[in-house]
Amino acid sequence: MRIDLNSDLGESFGAYTMGLDSQVIPHITSANVACGYHAGDPVVMEATVQMCKQHGVAVGAHPGYPDLMGFGRRNMGASPAEVKSYIKYQIGALMAFCQSAGVKLQHVKPHGALYNTAAKDYKLAAAIAQAIYEVDPSIILLGLSGSQSLVAAKDIGLPCASEVFADRAYNADGSLVARGTPGAVIHDVDECVARIIRMVKEHKVTAITGEEVSLSPQSICVHGDTPQAVAFVKNIKEKLMENGITPSNLGEITVG
Numbered sequence: 001m002r003i004d005l006n007s008d009l010g011e012s013f014g015a016y017t018m019g020l021d022s023q024v025i026p027h028i029t030s031a032n033v034a035c036g037y038h039a040g041d042p043v044v045m046e047a048t049v050q051m052c053k054q055h056g057v058a059v060g061a062h063p064g065y066p067d068l069m070g071f072g073r074r075n076m077g078a079s080p081a082e083v084k085s086y087i088k089y090q091i092g093a094l095m096a097f098c099q100s101a102g103v104k105l106q107h108v109k110p111h112g113a114l115y116n117t118a119a120k121d122y123k124l125a126a127a128i129a130q131a132i133y134e135v136d137p138s139i140i141l142l143g144l145s146g147s148q149s150l151v152a153a154k155d156i157g158l159p160c161a162s163e164v165f166a167d168r169a170y171n172a173d174g175s176l177v178a179r180g181t182p183g184a185v186i187h188d189v190d191e192c193v194a195r196i197i198r199m200v201k202e203h204k205v206t207a208i209t210g211e212e213v214s215l216s217p218q219s220i221c222v223h224g225d226t227p228q229a230v231a232f233v234k235n236i237k238e239k240l241m242e243n244g245i246t247p248s249n250l251g252e253i254t255v256g
Helices: 021-027 042-055 080-101 112-120 122-135 148-156 189-202 229-242
Strands: 002-009 030-034 058-062 105-108 140-144 160-165 204-206 212-214 219-223
Touching (some): 002 021, 002 229, 030 105, 080 105, 189 219
Parallel strands (some): 002 030, 140 160
């Protein structure tokens, strides 16, 4: 069995440092690199791509709403047509750094409010999928397990992969618990690892309200701005391998 282990990275901006990218990257198989709209800047983008290349980590774009002050976690009233242009713009920016480094852009994973809204809104999901398809139909869309994002990608023949979260709580409908809710973010390393192993082996997770939720994990996300991120990725990787599961990037596993 193979599964991808990804992290949201490259989210520092100017003089402000976010996350522990240099410590996380050696332990993951794919990186979602911020593209300057919710976080990141050209210098950070280039440095992150170079670090990924050095450690053999596949690179993906992590486009979000144009909302630096809100870190892309606030919803915006952008139309599907506007979002489609936002996605193309951000993919193009990161793709330039990938091409100059001799690295292929493997995937696209929307960020924050854009990711969560597209998970439920088919029109928005379709706009994102179409934007990726028109740039490069071989790029993989990484979306929430069971989401409209994956439906939209499959409808146009765009490769896609189903994502689960190590450090986030779930609602009964399979969506992520809003960050402002107590218990939305998981900080205990042992709890995080145990949940992930169950997700991968049983395709189940217990919702914050107690219900059992079915999942189809192909990629595991650990947020790079979580204080325990390094401990999470190291322990998850070790436990996966102990259970006969090989961490592999999305290009090395079967995706939809």
